[in-house]
Amino acid sequence: MPDILPLDRRTALTLGAGALLSGIEPAFAREIGQSGAPDWASEPMRWFQLAFTEDDPGRYDPVVWIDYFQQIHADGVCLSAGGGIAFYPTAIPYHGMAQGIGKGVDPFGDMVAACKKLGMRVLARIDPHAMNAAAAAAHPEWALTGPDGKIKRHGSAPDLTLTCAYGPYNFELMPKVIEEIARRYPVDGFFGNRWNGSGTCYCQSCRTLYRAASGQEVPVDPDPSKPEGRRYAAWVEERLFTLMDLWNAAMRKHRPQAFFIPGGDRRGLVDLNGPALSKRLPLAFCDRQARSAVDSPWATGPEVWGAGRYTRELRAFMKDKPVGHIISVGVEEAYRWKDSVQSPAEICIWAAGAIAQGARPWITKFNAKPLDRRWMEVVRQIYSWHHANEAYLRNSGNLSRVAIVHSPRTTAYLGGWNRRGQLEGHLRGFYQAALESRVPFDLIDEDFLDEASLSRFRTIILANAAVLSDAQCDQIRAFVQRGGNLIATHQTSLYDGDGRLRVDFGLADLFGCSVTRKAEGPLKNAYLTLRHAHPAMAGLSDISRTIGPLFRQPVTAHDQSDVALTLVPSYPDLPMERVFTDKAETNLPMAICRQVGRGRVAYLPMDIDRTFAELGHGDHLTLLRAMLDWTHQEAHPLQIEGPGLLDIACWCQPKSMTSHLVNLNNPMTMRGSYREAIRTGPYRVRMKLPQDKRAAQARLLTAGMAVPHGAADGWVEVDVPYIDFHEVVAIDFA
Ligand SMILES: [Zn+2]
Structure with missing residues (x-):
């Protein structure tokens, strides 16, 4: 061969x-x-x-x-x-x-x-993942082979060989x-x-090729947190x-x-x-077919907004190319009920979340003799709506100005097989904070930090993007020099592109601080004190102190006047008589917020994003939102007044622009098992018109009607009386 x-x-x-x-x-x-x-x-x-x-x-x-x-x-x-x-x-x-x-x-x-x-x-x-017995007997060299030299059978169909x-x-x-x-x-x-593939293979072909390529043996433990695993x-x-x-x-x-x-x-x-x-x-498709009860990076997780998240992950590297989302009509759990059917509400909300973030729907069905046909009418309705409104769903560009950097290398290199979920918590936490804050945002891949890829963004978020090469650090530095804003957390840039620990942050000059020692945690009974004199905290006068993060990266600030948050270190939490401290305020920096040229940089040396993903504390949402507000300094192109939790997106098409509002106000949002739409509203939607465009008319694509609109100073305003699962406000350009 x-x-x-x-x-x-x-x-x-x-x-x-x-x-x-x-x-x-x-x-x-x-x-x-x-x-x-x-x-x-x-x-x-x-x-x-x-x-x-x-x-x-x-x-x-x-x-x-x-x-x-x-x-x-x-x-x-x-x-x-x-x-x-x-x-x-x-x-x-x-x-x-x-x-x-x-x-x-x-x-x-x-x-x-x-x-x-x-x-x-x-x-x-x-x-091609499995072959029958005749093929395996004639060609044992085609088989997936274990480190012991034994070929591997299919886990569910033992007559087949992997x-x-x-x-x-x-x-x-x-x-x-x-x-x-x-x-x-x-x-x-x-x-x-x-x-x-179905895992690490030790067949003769793999051994020979790997030795020739690397001079090494196929590793027994290819965990990517180890150098041999990365190789x-x-x-x-x-x-x-x-x-x-x-x-x-x-x-x-x-x-x-x-x-x-x-x-x-x-x-x-x-x-x-x-x-x-x-x-x-x-063209690419995201194969995350439905929510699942298991919260792990190998499963889709329970939150209903996962459909939108995985579409954003796909667009993080596909950018403006067409993408689709593979949607199952069945229950996607570890128990593999492949002939099952979800409730209509669950199919609707998963499809809405994906479509809102730019995915073209792909419904997948196993078995051409459908045993349970309840899904067919639901899909017919979703697809008929999609067909009727196709011109408004054929997006030419996303208008959001904020991007969270997707750093799968950090999760793989530092998290390996076992801690990957923990490392992903940083992105999940900031993702939820941006969602709850109704900030229109995208994800951008860690390898697309070049000027052209970042040109449409005003603020980028590095949610513990710990593994960053020197070249990537230079790209981020150049982004800030061009007037871009940056939010970073925890150990961002503390590891080089190969996952080796640096002596200091690759971005220490932007962060305005340096590492003093290794990360600490989990911290019990530790707190954050807000310095209201710092402009980044000025709007939070009703919070003087709140609970701390679970982990922190000790740093020393280059200039104490940049410090907006400080740490109250852990003190006894038992017995109750001992639960006190004499430290109301320290000089231990927990947020360093500074102007760097024309850009603003907020660096938080802690895992507040991951802590938020785990605990969901409202003060942490407030702090993350304050960081976004202080750095971004620009009105987001989509602003919505009205109740509750929405996933949102704003898009342009050649002759129109659209805003998607996905209604997540449902007791099942964090668990995914929707029973019904819970109608929520009203909403007032304000959209920023692209330069030199004027609004001719407004439509609500789900309600299926033209609606009045107001326009002034480059903005257009529309009232949406209610949303069941998904409403799209479409503005035709004059
Ligand atoms: Zn092999």
Whole structure:
């Protein structure tokens, strides 16, 4: 088998993971440029995935689905093709086939032909993660192998063997499969389910390739918090990007406009490099199908606003390219009830959260013989609304001026497998604070801190973005020099791009302080004292003292006049007679807020964001909001008066602008299991018009009516009487 890792990449591997992770593939960029970026990627607005089961061939009714696709105005479809189990008569030896295929039975081919007749774009779903017994017996070298040399069976279907994603199954067999499908069927692209492996593999191919690339053995414990784990993750990433390029080349022999779209819950076990991924993807989907009761980074979590969060994570590296959100109509829990159906309210709120943040909906259904059809009418209503208002949902740009930097490298390098959830708490906390504060905001990927990517933002938030390379620190410094504002927490920039501890913050000059010793915590019975004389705290005169964070990073301020918050250190919390302190105020800085050139920088040497995610204390929300207000110094482009909790977004389209309001006022918001819409309102919505635009008319897209609007000084104002799940205020430009 050829070693297709290019020599320069192999050299990069020896330099360490950080050097490699920031790389992109110029050759591939040129190839895309020559063949023309696939022009169809932005066309489909509503997707549907029909995933066949092995007993579907000959037993399901294609007419039901074709009728349904027309009813819901679906314009993109993903259909099960092959990989481990083919749903067409494949001629490739050891490419497994579903029962009954081949005697004139070709469910994939039938559905492709019918969908193309409707003008739909078609993705062939491939799933190479497991193979049947005949394939495993003939090709044991295709199997996922443990450190003991034993091949691994499928956990749920023991007659199947798991495959190695980095070796000959994906690199030799799958290009033939992809080419066969592309040659026989008029597909527009391929979607890969579980294409990227089922864990660390110790097969002969992996051992040989890894040794050649790194000079090391495949690590026994590839936890990315260890250098050997990061080296292995970098190699995996390289293999997967090479695989994507190989598969793209295979399909383009017959379908020049086709491209591969990876499935996967986020961006891989250690998140794949954002720029390298977006370079290869004209269109991407977020596979976070529904809320789940488990609160862990491997699950979607219980909060209903997760749909919006994962869409923002996708757009953090896809930016203005089209993105979609894969939505399940079933219950997505560890117990895997794949034939289940959620309540209509739950489907509606999850879809609304994703659509509001710019996702095109993709409904996924397993089994072409639906046993429980209650979801079909719900999806028909959502998709019919989406179709009727399509012009207002085809966004050309997001208007928010605040971005939280998404730093998956920090969570992987410092959190590893075990503490990743804790590290993600920083982003989750600031995310919730921005949501509760009704600040329109986006996420931006840690590798898109360049001038062009940050140009639309006035303030960026580094919620414990601890791992930052020197180059990234320079980019942030340049952003502030251009007049940008910065909020940072805890150990931001304390580690270099490879995850090595620095002696001081990479951004110490911006923060106006230096590290004195290692982080402390958890802190019990410690408090924060506000210095109201500092302008950043001036608006908070009713709070003089509040509870402290759980962890803090001790620092010394370069100038005490920049200090806006100080620490009251822990003092006894038992027995009650001892619960007192003589320290009402110290010089221990907990917020350093300063003007740096034309920008403002607020640095909080503590995990107040993560503490807020855990405890939800109102004073911490007030403090985080005060940091946003003091730094940002500009009216947000969307302002809403009215009750409760909303997820919001503001967008422009070529001839209009829209504001999305998702109603999260429901007792089930933090748990996700919606029963009903709880109508809330009224709201007054003020939107800032883009320069040189005037408002001609206003519409409420869910209420389905034109409404009066007021306009003055470049702002337009509309009253929204109520919201059930989701309302969109659309302003047509004159
Ligand atoms: Zn392997």
